[in-house]
Amino acid sequence: SQTIHQWPATLVQPVGSPLSLECTVEGTSNPNLYWYRQAAGRGLQLLFYSVGIGQISSEVPQNLSASRPQDRQFILSSKKLLLSDSGFYLCAWSVPILQGMQGYTFGSGTRLTVV
């Protein structure tokens, strides 16, 4: 079966500290991978996506970076966290399911609080 693992579930980090959130998928190969952020009471904003190993596209300028060292591993990082980096971070993947249609699966999310 196809699953997605995202950890940790919650994280409290001081301003200026580094960040590493990891997401791995199972049961599929060569998925498209995505990182989203959701501020409290707001919608989901796409931060990064990847269509293959080492291929990262950034959607918004920010303090974060992403990497895809393996086909089914997607990492979100920061060298120095800002207060504004607080939010709910979601990893997702997609694969074709039918002609012209994609199946998307979301992780359970990481709630990051920068203090």
Add this chain to the structure above:
Amino acid sequence: GESVGLHLPTLSVQEGDNSIINCAYSNSASDYFIWYKQESGKGPQFIIDIRSNMDKRQGQRVTVLLNKTVKHLSLQIAATQPGDSAVYFCAEIWMDSSYKLIFGSGTRLLVRP
């Protein structure tokens, strides 16, 4: 662009009534749309999808309507139940190699007992 940065509007309905949640999308080239339900502290949960060659699709208690002329989607929930209380997002798929999901601003549905 992406519809983000707006505080979520709220729709309050009586249990048993029908709910209609509306959404405007941004990319006229989008070919595929999905409605998601998100409960507090969880990731989005797939509800129903629709292709651009359709204007209506029905699921169990839910119906999605698509009007490409005005770039508008709606989600209708029949006989709304307390368990339907959540935030609802529409999302459009950018049909390039990224297949990225771009979410609408979302609506919070509150079901009154």
